[in-house]
Amino acid sequence: MGCSKWRAAFNFGHLKVQSKLSVFFTMIVLFTYLFYCLNGYCDSLPRPVYNQQTDLQNKIVSNDGHGASLDQLGAHHASPASFVREQLPDLSNSDAPSNNISIANNFGSKKFPQAVIIGVKKGGTRALLEFLRIHPDVRAVGSEPHFFDRFYDKGLEWYRNLMPRTLEGQITMEKTPSYFITKEAPRRVFSMSRHTKLIVVVRDPVTRAVSDYTQTLSKSPGLPSFQNLAFRNATTGLIDTSWSAVRIGIYAKHLETWLRFFPLSRFLFVSGERLVTDPAGEMGRVQDFLGLKRVVTDKHFYFNQTKGFPCLKKPEGSSRPRCLGKSKGRPHPQIPTGVLLKLRDFYRPFNLKFYQMTGKQPHTAHPLPTFPFNEPHNISSHSRSDLSNWSLVTTLLHDLLFTVEVRIGPLACPEVRVQSAFRHQSHLRPLGLHMQRVTPRPMRRRYENVRKRESLLSARHT
Numbered sequence: 001m002g003c004s005k006w007r008a009a010f011n012f013g014h015l016k017v018q019s020k021l022s023v024f025f026t027m028i029v030l031f032t033y034l035f036y037c038l039n040g041y042c043d044s045l046p047r048p049v050y051n052q053q054t055d056l057q058n059k060i061v062s063n064d065g066h067g068a069s070l071d072q073l074g075a076h077h078a079s080p081a082s083f084v085r086e087q088l089p090d091l092s093n094s095d096a097p098s099n100n101i102s103i104a105n106n107f108g109s110k111k112f113p114q115a116v117i118i119g120v121k122k123g124g125t126r127a128l129l130e131f132l133r134i135h136p137d138v139r140a141v142g143s144e145p146h147f148f149d150r151f152y153d154k155g156l157e158w159y160r161n162l163m164p165r166t167l168e169g170q171i172t173m174e175k176t177p178s179y180f181i182t183k184e185a186p187r188r189v190f191s192m193s194r195h196t197k198l199i200v201v202v203r204d205p206v207t208r209a210v211s212d213y214t215q216t217l218s219k220s221p222g223l224p225s226f227q228n229l230a231f232r233n234a235t236t237g238l239i240d241t242s243w244s245a246v247r248i249g250i251y252a253k254h255l256e257t258w259l260r261f262f263p264l265s266r267f268l269f270v271s272g273e274r275l276v277t278d279p280a281g282e283m284g285r286v287q288d289f290l291g292l293k294r295v296v297t298d299k300h301f302y303f304n305q306t307k308g309f310p311c312l313k314k315p316e317g318s319s320r321p322r323c324l325g326k327s328k329g330r331p332h333p334q335i336p337t338g339v340l341l342k343l344r345d346f347y348r349p350f351n352l353k354f355y356q357m358t359g360k361q362p363h364t365a366h367p368l369p370t371f372p373f374n375e376p377h378n379i380s381s382h383s384r385s386d387l388s389n390w391s392l393v394t395t396l397l398h399d400l401l402f403t404v405e406v407r408i409g410p411l412a413c414p415e416v417r418v419q420s421a422f423r424h425q426s427h428l429r430p431l432g433l434h435m436q437r438v439t440p441r442p443m444r445r446r447y448e449n450v451r452k453r454e455s456l457l458s459a460r461h462t
């Protein structure tokens with residue numbers, strides 16, 4: 001019979017129990033291996049690139065451990081950046097192409113990120129990454145790898161293995177907002193690739209500090225009040241810069257460290273505020289910077305009234321609309337206005353410095369940041385020409401936070417377009433408030449036409 005041959009082949013009856021068991025286990029091992037391979041886990045096999053990277057990593061570690069500090073480098077070299085660039089090899093440079101030699105298979109290959117969202121914490125980094133992920137040419141790690149701050153000793157190979165596989169033409173990305181304030185991060189990112197594109201989402205540092213505090217408060221409800229933490233001395237109003245919620249917002253200081261390694265052209269500063277008020281516009285700038293086709297447009301967003309934020313119509317891997325999670329867009333606790341004003345005063349010089357540092361970057365049609373002008377009394381101290389670009393006005397009304405975006409056009413009769421975005425809008429009506437009462441008075445006095453536009457707004461929102 002035809003079957004008898006097979007019966008003979010699979011008839012292990014003549015084998016001892018021991019042999020049967022060993023055949024059985026061999027098959028299990030084989031199947032497990034096959035299963036893992038099919039799921040893309042086989043690239044942990046040793047490759048030549050590994051040794052090269054370990055060597056490099058040792059160099060980096062020894063640089064970190066025993067090399068000169070950045071300040072020392074700066075003291076001995078006219079251009080610390082160029083000195084460091086000479087000292088540290090660039091793995092993705094054409095001289096050392098092995099950096100991105102990756103393990104190709106049918107599903108693509110794992111590459112180091114060509115672009116990293118390095119900050120800032122509570123700036124809107126998650127929103128930006130999620131918006132980018134709907135672009136077919138972007139692949140990003142979902143969680144924050146924290147490689148350049150916490151896990152650097154795990155090595156570059158470990159880092160690359162965290163990355164999703166990409167096909168030709170796709171960009172690999174990750175976001176870890178704490179990189180921006182990590183002193184060692186610029187040097188480490190530079191040593192991975194001097195060509196890395198760096199994206200920083202900046203947000204009014206006062207609002208950012210409150211957002212940061214809100215997050216900590218949600219985890220530790222017994223936390224002292226915001227003002228207790230923000231001031232070193234409540235009577236003198238001395239700000240406590242050792243509190244991370246305050247320190248992170250000194251953007252100019254952190255940026256200085258990065259500029260020792262990367263030229264300004266490597267950076268894109270995204271406005272956290274505009275990411276809420278005009279996500280499609282801001283995404284346009286981001287896609288241009290990354291050299292991507294403008295695929296993510298206003299078609300992809302809708303404003304969710306309940307959430308008070310823009311949400312995605314079709315997020316990556318889903319056909320249903322989705323907003324960011326509950327930890328994004330939390331209501332902030334009420335902070336006394338006096339405390340906020342003191343903080344604004346504190347940040348003003350740093351904001352202006354940051355504005356000067358970033359104002360000339362080539363990727364911005366209009367310079368960032370907009371928040372140095374975010375108070376009415378601050379606006380009045382600037383000439384109208386200073387405001388000929390986008391300007392953001394953030395104001396607190398009772399315990400509600402409203403963001404109003406105002407555009408002063410280039411013509412003699414400025415066009416004012418109030419675009420956005422009123423959080424907790426539904427709370428307005430019971431209070432009997434209209435948008436026109438929200439716009440700060442000095443602003444109204446100074447820019448007459450704002451008043452005219454307000455009637456438009458109140459008509460739209462009452």
Ligand SMILES: Nc1ncnc2c1ncn2[C@@H]1O[C@H](COP(=O)(O)OS(=O)(=O)O)[C@@H](OP(=O)(O)O)[C@H]1O
Pocket residue numbers: 120121122123124125126127177210211212214272275276309310311323324327328329330
């Ligand atoms: N579309 C959308 N949906 C929800 N939230 C949005 C959105 N765009 C920007 N934001 C703002 O993002 C703030 C959180 O910033 P991050 O994602 O950078 O926070 S984190 O550092 O990763 O914890 C978060 O801060 P809070 O409002 O204080 O929670 C939001 O204001």
